[in-house]
Amino acid sequence: MPQRSATNKVMLEVVKTACSNCNLRELCMPLGLDHREMEKLDEMVSARHRIRRGEHLYRAGQRFDAIYAIRSGFFKTDVLIEDGRDQVTGFQMTGELLGLDGISTETHSCNAVALEDSEVCVIPFSHLEGLSREIRTLQHHFHKVMSREIVRDHGVMMLLGTMRAEERLAAFLLNLSQRFTARGYSPAEFYLRMTRDEIGSYLGLKLETVSRAFSRFQEEGLIAVQQKYVRILDTAGLKKLMSHQRG
């Protein structure tokens, strides 16, 4: 049985977490490690955390010393500026990493909040750096993950800089669909874990605009929405909408 102790308001389990038989392996960690390397990887993960819906995994300003791999659940990250404005910078799901932004200053630069009850693996960053000096493939994998994050952000910048409301929402839905698919869920129907307001914040729109876009998509038969439940009826239609609006 795992030991338990309360840290902040969060339950910490000191378990022997085993990457070696985690079925998210191919999402979060590199393939093709030999037996010894796999054992080391298991040691790298120091613990698992359960985070309840609405709780923070970390907050902007806190000292950074670990990154987190999402075992299950759903998160958002957001940044806040003095004058009260804030923006959701991303939504993260199973198999994705959280906390990469903290490396640069050794301080988290955004908040990470669970949008549903979730579980993460805690990967102390010094362990990760140590191990990636030993295991090439791990090193390379990690670099790719960071780079992918940069590319992803460029995509969002593109979205925010050049697309109109409906294109943004279409892009957002298609992106979710694709990520759910990669995790073995239906590409065509899913529950949104976030509110209209959070979607709007992420997409640089007001919640009313998001809501109207949803309604419009429904009218046009592209999707069926019922609150947080979304069914995509016409993927091609959504794609078309994205590319050749205006121009």
Place this chain on the structure above:
Amino acid sequence: MPQRSATNKVMLEVVKTACSNCNLRELCMPLGLDHREMEKLDEMVSARHRIRRGEHLYRAGQRFDAIYAIRSGFFKTDVLIEDGRDQVTGFQMTGELLGLDGISTETHSCNAVALEDSEVCVIPFSHLEGLSREIRTLQHHFHKVMSREIVRDHGVMMLLGTMRAEERLAAFLLNLSQRFTARGYSPAEFYLRMTRDEIGSYLGLKLETVSRAFSRFQEEGLIAVQQKYVRILDTAGLKKLMSHQRG
């Protein structure tokens, strides 16, 4: 005298580039290396490239195998999507790294174009990975640089998602000022290397809007502009403008 050979349309110099006595060291590479480590660093940089104004350092779709440190000059990076829309994702200056986005897929995901005659150090990525398995401080430095890029991108997302035109331009000017300062140039006056259109693309605005915002700032005595030459007259005013517009 360095050997010369023409590669693409770009001059390549096979010189013994020496990080060890490069005065950008503190900007692009880690401090506190001992003599032997410094020598290895020198070997890591395989060559220097000269890029003339308007030329591409690399293009989206090309195979990635090196990152580039800007020795001198000024670049922009931009992404292009099918339907013809494009967006500038960043402006890079002396001491900054280019090409990090290519690691994830081993293919460059954006274009890098020199906005003035420039010179870069070519750092083959496999060398960098190899060396950072040996030198902890180099490894850690590199991770910080990648992470900083992510944080920077979040800042841009914030800008694009929540700020209005004049706030965006103010943020842009203050950011440039700060980066020039860090490089020993005047914080208050500089030449813009990019056009109004490129600024607009970066800030998610049309060039007319950028131009109007410049004019407005000038009317209000915040800056003096003459084409690409900008003098900041009231830094505090620009900052104030950013924070407490609309509220």
Place this chain on the structure above:
DNA sequence: GAGCCGGTTTGATCCACGTCAAACCCGCTG
């Protein structure tokens, strides 16, 4: 020095999205 050309400025008009406000929906609690 005339003429051209890319980039910029400025003005007039338009429209997508924001703002404000009311109603609605659904799950909870007493």
Place this chain on the structure above:
DNA sequence: CAGCGGGTTTGACGTGGATCAAACCGGCTC
């Protein structure tokens, strides 16, 4: 089952920035 509250939808209206268009500016070539 009434009442409440967070989230959502929908409508009416206002506005910041896009669009369209014309003029301007400085550097270039012939």
